[in-house]
Amino acid sequence: xxxxxxxxxxxxxxxxxxxxxxxxxxxxxxxxxxxxxxxxxxxxxxxxxxxxxxxxxxxxxxxxxxxxxxxxxxxxxxxxxxxxxxxxxxxxxxxxxxxxxxxxxxxxxxxxxxxxxxxxxxxxxxxxxxxxxxxxxxxxxxxxxxxxxxxxxxxxxxxxxxxxxxxxxxxxxxxx
Numbered sequence: 001x002x003x004x005x006x007x008x009x010x011x012x013x014x015x016x017x018x019x020x021x022x023x024x025x026x027x028x029x030x031x032x033x034x035x036x037x038x039x040x041x042x043x044x045x046x047x048x049x050x051x052x053x054x055x056x057x058x059x060x061x062x063x064x065x066x067x068x069x070x071x072x073x074x075x076x077x078x079x080x081x082x083x084x085x086x087x088x089x090x091x092x093x094x095x096x097x098x099x100x101x102x103x104x105x106x107x108x109x110x111x112x113x114x115x116x117x118x119x120x121x122x123x124x125x126x127x128x129x130x131x132x133x134x135x136x137x138x139x140x141x142x143x144x145x146x147x148x149x150x151x152x153x154x155x156x157x158x159x160x161x162x163x164x165x166x167x168x169x170x171x172x173x174x175x176x
Contacts, residue, residue: 027123038077052073085109
């Protein structure tokens with residue numbers, strides 16, 4: 001009786017995992033990927049899909065089917081994290097020129113387990129031109145760094161700091 005109680009949940013988990021990787025899969029996510037650095041990609045052909053799956057899983061075993069004549073795969077890999085609780089949320093929106101896929105990285109709050117994880121999210125979408133956009137904190141920082149006005153302000157601040165350094169005379173004893 002105890003053996004059945006242990007085996008039944010494993011059978012259910014295995015069969016649902018196999019169903020997720022079958023023809024009907026749409027979205028996959030988890031905490032363990034073989035991809036150790038941040039990567040956000042759109043896959044539009046079988047060769048790239050096989051290469052990405054190989055990097056992600058370590059083999060082509062369980063490669064989910066994708067009909068690239070009608071579908072694309074959007075994937076976000078967060079890379080190695082030193083705690084549990086990180087995840088990626090993917091959302092698809094229709095646009096005039098195709099699809100916009102936004103991704104948002106969720107960070108853990110409070111205490112978390114100190115384990116190595118590599119969170120990921122994969123999403124199968126209809127074949128169309130796809131633009132990927134970060135949302136949340138990730139969206140604010142990169143745009144600010146590309147802002148010409150901010151670059152100008154940073155340059156002026158840097159010149160001001162250099163001017164202060166030039167005017168400050170430090171005792172030679174500090175450098176001897």
